[in-house]
Amino acid sequence: MVHTLPLRPLGEITTTDESDPRYTARINEEIQLTDGSRIRANIFLPRIGGPKWPVLMSSSPYGKDLPLLEAIGMERQAGVIPQDQRCKYTRFEAPVPCWWCPKGYVLVYHDHRGSSQSPGLLSTFSNQHYDDYAELVTWAADQPWSSGKVGLTGISYLGLNQWFVAERQPRGLACIVPWEGMADLYRDATRHGGITNTKMNSYWFERAVVPVQYGKGERHVLRRGPDSPEGNQTERQLSENRDNFPQLVRENEFIDDKLYQENAASDLSKITVPVLSAGNWGGITLHLRGNIIAWMRAGSKNKYLRLHTGTHDLPYYHPPGIDLQLSFFDCCLKDDDHGGWRSGKQAPVSFAVRKGNPGFGTMDAERTFKYRDEQEWPLARTVYQKINLTADKKLSKEPQTGHGILSYAGLSGDSLFFETSPADKEYEICGHPSVKLNMSLTSHAESLLAEIDVYLALRKFDAQGKEVFYTSSLGGPQAVTVGWIRASHRTLSSRPYTEIESELAWPTLSHRREDFKPVRPGKVYDLLTELWPTNVVVEKGEKIILEVSPKDVAGSGLYTTEDPVYRSDERLGGNNNIHFGPHYENYLVLPIV
Template identity: 55%
Template sequence: MGYKDNYKPLGAITTVDEGDGRYIARINEEFEVGDGDRIRLNVFLPRSGGPRFPVLMTATPYGKDVPYIHNEVYKQSARDIPEIMKSKHLCWEAPAPSWWCPHGYAVVIMDHRGSGASSGKSRRFSTQDWDDYAMAIEWAADQPWSTGKVGLTGISYLGLNQWPTAARQPRGLTCMVPWEGMGDYYREGSRHGGMHHGFIDGWYHRQIKRNHYGSQNRSDGCWGPTSPEGELCDSELDELHQDLPKLLLENEWIDDEWYKDRMFGEDYSRIQIPLLSAGNWGGTGLHLRGNVLGYMRASSQYKFLRIHTGRHDLPYYLEPYITYQKSFYDCFLKGDDYDGWKTGKQAPVAFAVRRGTQTPGSIQGELEYKYRDEKEWPLARTKYEKYHLTADNMLSREKPSVAATFSYQAPAGEGIRFSTPVAEEEYEVTGHGHVRLAASLTDNEGEADPDLDVHVALRKINAQGNESLYSSSMGTPTPVVFGWLRASHRTIDPNPYPDSFHLPVPVPSHKKSDKKEVINGQVYDLQIELWPTNVVVEKGERLVLEISPKDPAGADPFACHDPIDRDERKLRGTNNVHIGEGYESYVVLPIV
C-alpha cells in the first residue's frame, strides 16, 4: 500500500497552535498538485489587525517542522540568532514568524514536494520545485486571510528557488528578496569551471533525505513529527529520492539530459516584479555570482543589489539588514514607501567595502565594513587593467620581456604565485575579473583521456606581510576570490544565457558538444572567470595570484576533490604556465 492510500480528505490534517503569543500557527494547510501529491504549508497569522494580511512566503527542502533552535545540527548557528527571532516554529534559513507577524505580515512556509510533510518524489533544483512553488503562491494569494499580495523571502535554497519561480510570473507574486541564492545551478551550485565540487555530496544531500516526509530517522526528536501518512522504510525513501551525488558525477556537461530542467535555459528577463537581491562577498563558492547576475538579468523597474559580508545566515536576522528588508516589503506589499524605494532615496546598488581584515565567522564581523551606494552594476567607472605574469613571479602592467615557463605537478602538487608590486597608493578592486593563461600538460602517461584542472585564488597581503582573510559565507577564513576551469571545458560561449546581457568576463559553455581535446605537450589558451568581488588594497599592501592544480586554501566546503571526477589517471603529469614569446598569461582586475 502506497502513502497516497493513507491520505485523509484535504484540510483534515490542519491543526491550530496558539501557544505562542506573537502569532497563530496553522500547521499543515495543504493543496493537491496535478498528480495527486500533497503540498503542505505552515501559515502564521498576526494576532491583531487584518482580517487580511500581505504574505511573506518561502519554500524549503529542509522540513518546515524541523526546529532550528533545538536541532543538534543547527543549534550552534541558532545561538547567534537574536532572541526575538526564536520560536519553536522557526526553521532553518526561513523567516521568523515571531518577528514578522507582529509587524503585520502573514508568514507561509512550504515544504517542497518530497521533503518535510509534503508527499511525492523529491526533485531538487528542478522545474518540479519551481512549478509547485508558483502554484503555492497563487494558493496563498487566494486565501481569506491574504490581501492577494505575496512577497518571497528566504536564504540559500530558499533564495535560489525564487529566481525560476518568479520567471513563471505566478498571479499574486508582488516582490522578492532572494538572500544568497544562486541562479545557475551548473556554474554556481554543482560544477566550478566544469569540476564537480563536493558540497551536495555531503551534508546537503543527507539533510534533504533525513528531513523527508515519513522518514524513520527521527529518533533524537530533532527532525520534526512523522508525516500524517506515517513512516516510510529506507527502500521507499530511496525510490522517492534521486541520488544527487551519483547523478552529479555521471552528468559532467550542462547539455546532458539530466540538467535540462535544472535552472538551465531559465529566462530571468521575465522577472518584472520589484527585486532586492542580497549577496555576500564571502560566498565565493556558492550563491554570490547568482545574486549579482540575477540582478543584472531581471527586467524589474525597481531592482536593488545589496552585498554584505560574514556568515550567510546571520545578516538575514540582524539589524540593520532586517530593517531594510521590512522597509522594502512595507513599500511593495503595503504601499508605505517611507524609505524611498520608489523615489530614488534607495541606491540601486550598495555593498560593504572590504578594507582591512575581517574577523571570520563572528557577529561583529558582519558589521566591520562601511557600505557605499552606487548607481549601477558593474560600476560605470571601472577600468579593466591587465596585470601580466612575469619571469620574476610578479604581476606587471607591462608585457613581459623575458620568456619563462612555470611548472608544477598535478593533481596534488604545490602551485605557483605571482604578486603585484607593493601599493604606493590605495586602490580598489570591485567587480568582475578574469585570468587568462597559456597552459599545457606534459608527462601525462596516457592511461585515460588527459585533462588539466586549474584553480586560481586572489589573495591580499597586508603591510606586515600577512594574508588578510575574510569570512566565507560559512564563517570560515577565505581569500578575496576564486576561479576554476577544466581545460576540456575551455570553449567560451558569447551568449551563455537566453536573456542576453553583457558580462565583462569569459563564460565557458560547458556543453558536451563544445568539449575540447587536451593533448600532451600542446599549449592552450585558458580563460578563467573570477567571481564578483571587492577589496581595497591600501598603501603598503599587495595582491597575490595563486595558480594551482588543486583546491587552494580557504575553498572548503566547496572543494573540488572527488576522486572519481578528479581521476588521477587523467590529471597526472606536469602542468605548465607559459609567458612571453607571444603567449597571453595575465589577470584582469576591475579597478575603481
C-alpha cells in the first residue's frame, strides 16, 4: 500500500520567485502523468529572449529543494562550485539556473516519484522512474515556453537515468549528457565481481535518499529541505512508501534476479539521439565502466566519449567541462555548432592522458594532464600484452617454470604484490586490463557457502620506489585501477551486451543464476576477470605492481564490501592459494598503445 496525504487541487501549490534578475523560478510546478500520479518540478525560465527556449532536464531522488550551499555535511561539494554558479537554487549534482538561464535555457528539475515533493512509491533504479521521466520529457517539449527540444543533464544518478530514458525515445528528446552515470547496475555498482557492495548501497540510501522522501523536510544531518505542502507522514508510512534498496541488493545475488532485470534487460541500441558520455578515470569503483560500456552500446550515430580526471562533481561545474556541455547543447538544441560537433572538429573519443606525478585531489594537479583525441574505443592499435605472475612475486614476460604456491588468509589476510622490473622505456596502458589466477581454498570446513573473494589493484611506482596516487571520485588517493571476482561467479559471458556485435577483448563475468559454480575446498579454479578501464603512462624507471588481496584494497573509499552475511568466516575462512607451475597459468593482461 502506498500512503498519500490528501492532495490540494492541481497547481494550487505552485509559487513564483522572481528575486533573481537572471531567471524566474516556478517552484512545485505539478505535472499529472497519464496514470493520474503527480510529479512536482522546479522550473527556471530565462529573463532574456524567448518566449520559447530549449529545455535542460534533470531528475533524482535527492530533493529538488535542498540547497547544496547550505547543506550540513556537503561542505566539500559546496566548496567546489564556482562563484558564477552559486545562487539560491544551486542543487546537488544538478545544473545551476543562474549559469544556464542567461545562456538561453530553461531548466526543469523534478523529484523522482516518492521522493521529496513528489508523492508515490520510492523505487530507485526502476522502470517506473524511467517511464515517468520519459513522459515528462514530452510534457516539457509541449509547454508554451519550450522550443520543443529537450536535453538531459546532471551527474551520477542524474546521469545514469538518462541512458534508460533515451532508450524509450520520448518525443522532444534531442540529446543526453550522462555525466559520470553508469548503466549496468549490477557490474558497475552493487555487486562488483559478484561481491556485494552493501556499505555504499546503505550509505547512499540511508543518507542521501531516505531523508528526503515525500512528506518530510530535514530528517538527517546531510540534508535540509522544506516539508511537503500536505505535511508530514509517519515513519511507518514513509517506510512502507519505499523499497528497501540495500535489502534488495542482499536478496538478489544474480544479474537475472528481479532487481536487475529493469537494467540488465535494457537495449541501449535504441538510443538514437546524440550522446556526450563523460566518465572519470578516478571513478574506478562507480560509473567509469558504465560511461564507457554504455557509450559502446548506444545506437546513436553521433556519440562522443570524454574521460576526465578529478573529483566526482568538480569537472561538471568548472571549465573546460562546463564549456564542453554548453557547446554540445548549443549544437543539439539551438543548431549553433560553434563547438564543431557536426563539422568533425570534435573527435568521437577524447581523454586525459595520465602522465607524470602531479599529486592528487587538486585542480592544479588535474590540469597537468593533456588530452588526446581518438577515433574509437577501445583503440584499434591496442596490443594486449600478457605478463606472467611468478611464485617469487614478479611480473615477468617469461613464464613460471617450477611449481609453487603462495597463500594468505581468505577473509582478512595480507595482500600479495607482484611487480615488474623498472621500465627500460616509456609505454602507455590504455584500455581494459584483465587478470587470470589459479586459486584454491584450503583449511576450510566443508560448507555449501565456501567462497574465494579476490580483490585486485593495479598500482604504479616511480623511479624512486614511491607509489604514484591518482584522484578518486571522492577526492582521496587511489590506485591506477581495480577489479574483483567471487569464485562462484567465475563463469564468463561471451556476449554480455547484445548491442555490441563483436566479442569484447577482455573477460566479462556472466553473473547469471544458472552459471553459479560452487567452490569446493582443495580444488584449483581458473579465475579470469576484468580490471576496470584505465589510462596511465609508465615512464622509464617506473614499475607496475599488481596487488592480489582477500579484502578491500587501500583507496576504496566508501565503496567497500563489509557485509557480515556475505563476508563471513563460514564463507571465506581458511586459506586462499595461488598455484604456479606448467599447468597453472597466472597472468596480467595490459592494453598497450
